[in-house]
Amino acid sequence: MVRRQSETLFRDARQYIPGGVNSPVRAFNGVGGTPVFFHRAEGAYLFDEDDNRYIDYVGSWGPMILGHGDADVLASVHAAIDAGMSFGAPTAIEVAMAKKVCELVPSIEQVRMVSSGTEATMSAIRLARGFTGRDLVVKFEGCYHGHVDSLLVKAGSGALTLGVPSSPGIPKAVTEHTLTLTYNDLASVEACFQEHGERIACVIVEPVAGNMNCVPPVNGFLEGLRKFCDDHGSLLIFDEVMTGFRVALGGAQAHYNIKPDLTTLGKIIGGGMPVGAFGGRRDIMQHLAPAGPVYQAGTLSGNPVAMAAGLATLQKVSQPDFHATLAARAERLMEGLATLAREQGIGLTTNQVGAMFGFFFTDQTRITRFDNVMQCDQERFKRFFHGMLDRGVYLAPSAFEAGFVSSAHTEEDIDFTLEQARTVLALL
Numbered sequence: 001m002v003r004r005q006s007e008t009l010f011r012d013a014r015q016y017i018p019g020g021v022n023s024p025v026r027a028f029n030g031v032g033g034t035p036v037f038f039h040r041a042e043g044a045y046l047f048d049e050d051d052n053r054y055i056d057y058v059g060s061w062g063p064m065i066l067g068h069g070d071a072d073v074l075a076s077v078h079a080a081i082d083a084g085m086s087f088g089a090p091t092a093i094e095v096a097m098a099k100k101v102c103e104l105v106p107s108i109e110q111v112r113m114v115s116s117g118t119e120a121t122m123s124a125i126r127l128a129r130g131f132t133g134r135d136l137v138v139k140f141e142g143c144y145h146g147h148v149d150s151l152l153v154k155a156g157s158g159a160l161t162l163g164v165p166s167s168p169g170i171p172k173a174v175t176e177h178t179l180t181l182t183y184n185d186l187a188s189v190e191a192c193f194q195e196h197g198e199r200i201a202c203v204i205v206e207p208v209a210g211n212m213n214c215v216p217p218v219n220g221f222l223e224g225l226r227k228f229c230d231d232h233g234s235l236l237i238f239d240e241v242m243t244g245f246r247v248a249l250g251g252a253q254a255h256y257n258i259k260p261d262l263t264t265l266g267k268i269i270g271g272g273m274p275v276g277a278f279g280g281r282r283d284i285m286q287h288l289a290p291a292g293p294v295y296q297a298g299t300l301s302g303n304p305v306a307m308a309a310g311l312a313t314l315q316k317v318s319q320p321d322f323h324a325t326l327a328a329r330a331e332r333l334m335e336g337l338a339t340l341a342r343e344q345g346i347g348l349t350t351n352q353v354g355a356m357f358g359f360f361f362t363d364q365t366r367i368t369r370f371d372n373v374m375q376c377d378q379e380r381f382k383r384f385f386h387g388m389l390d391r392g393v394y395l396a397p398s399a400f401e402a403g404f405v406s407s408a409h410t411e412e413d414i415d416f417t418l419e420q421a422r423t424v425l426a427l428l
């Protein structure tokens with residue numbers, strides 16, 4: 001497959017944009033080679049600048065759960081644009097959006113719109129600290145919550161050591177209030193609460209981790225977090241930027257039946273436009289300005305065009321059986337891949353929750369922790385990724401990202417993908 005235009009554009013891009021991209025993982029650093037520049041998308045397909053077609057399992061990193069160019073979403077966006085792109089004042093569509101979110105997400109009684117997932121988590125953390133009057137934040141290694149200073153933290157050497165910044169430019173003083181524990185390891189959480197419980201403002205977690213590939217919670221993990229938070233007066237924040245409206249209509253909290261105090265949302269809630277949100281218990285949300293003292297604001301928050309895309313998307317994903325159909329397709333894709341690998345004697349383990357999936361080149365039969373993910377064969381992943389790309393299948397260009405199925409993927413698309421995988425696996 002020839003991608004001459006992408007090569008040329010990337011050369012130019014690197015002149016004017018750091019690393020040639022506006023968000024790091026797009027640069028193909030994890031897989032090598034030149035990132036693909038796209039100019040058009042339709043349904044389940046992306047078309048690059050040379051007009052090569054790819055089946056898209058990235059979906060703009062999650063938002064495009066209806067596939068690309070959904071007619072209802074586009075009609076809604078066009079109408080909103082014609083009516084005015086931004087007012088910086090309250091609008092009816094914001095109220096409709098807030099009502100819809102409260103109706104769909106079990107724990108959300110009030111919600112505030114922002115413009116990205118990062119803003120949502122940053123604001124939720126501030127609110128949790130303001131509400132509890134405490135400073136410490138607990139997070140988990142391998143979970144990503146956007147590029148918020150206090151959340152860009154590596155675990156220290158021991159499970160209970162205070163976090164160190166994972167990027168230059170973040171003062172140690174900012175991250176010393178962040179404790180980083182092991183995902184799916186409740187014992188470390190218990191020990192942490194025993195030592196610091198009275199000072200912990202909140203625990204923030206991806207209820208299905210999607211930023212270390214796809215790692216679901218083990219039985220009892222989320223329940224345990226809920227209990228430790230309750231016992232110590234700390235807030236539980238589910239970062240559902242990725243899982244919200246994806247693993248189930250009501251997100252992971254509906255799927256696993258656990259109620260967090262606060263929830264952060266992004267991706268699907270904007271239907272492809274820049275939108276995030278955070279919401280939860282009314283008594284907590286009432287602490288937010290202007291109702292309460294915790295400050296938070298945004299010039300383009302609740303932008304009507306973005307709301308139009310998001311609301312139309314939420315209406316469509318609310319249709320009966322929407323998520324069950326997607327989950328069945330994701331399951332067929334993962335089972336198909338696992339079967340092909342087994343037939344060829346290649347170690348491969350898969351994870352899948354609803355329309356979110358992950359596969360791992362490894363002989364480990366269960367992937368539940370960050371350490372398991374790190375032990376996988378990344379070189380094999382790179383070869384698989386490029387083999388699939390050259391055969392018209394666009395997977396996330398990193399072994400540490402989850403994949404997504406949209407309602408535009410047909411059974412034929414899954415068949416095609418598996419046929420290509422059969423060929424590529426044979427070459428590994």
Ligand code: PMP
Nearest residue numbers: 116117118144145146239241242
């Ligand atoms: N939280 C999670 C779970 C995410 O997956 C992401 C983005 N991948 C974010 C937060 C940050 O969202 P954004 O990129 O919109 O700032």
